[in-house]
Amino acid sequence: MKLWIQALALVTLCGCKSELASIHPNPPFEIPELIPVGGIPDSYEWKFKDGPDFYTYLAEKGETGVSIYFGTHPHFEEKNRKKKDSTTLLSTRIDWLESDLDSHSVIWEALVPYRHSPHFTELKLHLWIWGSSEEQVRDLAIGLENMSFDQTTYEKRRVNQTDHTTPVSAPR
Numbered sequence: 001m002k003l004w005i006q007a008l009a010l011v012t013l014c015g016c017k018s019e020l021a022s023i024h025p026n027p028p029f030e031i032p033e034l035i036p037v038g039g040i041p042d043s044y045e046w047k048f049k050d051g052p053d054f055y056t057y058l059a060e061k062g063e064t065g066v067s068i069y070f071g072t073h074p075h076f077e078e079k080n081r082k083k084k085d086s087t088t089l090l091s092t093r094i095d096w097l098e099s100d101l102d103s104h105s106v107i108w109e110a111l112v113p114y115r116h117s118p119h120f121t122e123l124k125l126h127l128w129i130w131g132s133s134e135e136q137v138r139d140l141a142i143g144l145e146n147m148s149f150d151q152t153t154y155e156k157r158r159v160n161q162t163d164h165t166t167p168v169s170a171p172r
Helices: 002-013 019-023 134-146
Strands: 034-037 046-050 055-061 064-071 083-089 092-098 106-114 123-131 148-151 166-168
Touching: 034 046, 064 134, 083 106, 083 134, 106 134, 123 134
Parallel strands: none
Antiparallel strands: 034 148, 046 055, 046 166, 055 064, 064 123, 083 092, 092 106, 106 123
C-alpha cells in the first residue's frame, strides 16, 4: 500500500495524469451547472439564486409561478399528501402532490431524481408550482413538460448579478 501512495505522489509531482483521473475527469459528486430552458409562459423569465450547496431558479408573474431547487438534500416529504396530477418532466413521469405549506394559493410540489450525465452526481429537483386556482397550477405543470436544461458555467450565471438573483435569457 505504501508503494502505491508513493507512486501516486510521484505521478502527481511529475504533472502526469493518473489513469484514475482520465477515467473520471469530473468527480461523481460534482453538481452540474444547469439552466432551465422553456417550460414556462413567454411572459415569465427564469431567475437564478445561488445557495451554499444548491441553487434555485424561479419564474413568477403576479400570483403564479414555478421554482426549482437543484441539489442533493431537498426538504420534501411525501407522507399524507394528496396526489393532484401526473405529468412528464425530462422523460420522467412525476406525481404532483398538494403542498403542505400554509398559503392562500394553490401549491403543488414534486421531487424528481435527475442525472445530467454519468460524470455528475444525481440531483434531486424539488419543484413548486403555485397560482390562485387549480387550473392555473395545472397549466404550469403541463407547460413544464416542454422544459429542458442547458449546461452552463458558474461565471455565465453571475453576469450582472447584483442582488443574488440573475435573470436568465435562455431560448424558449
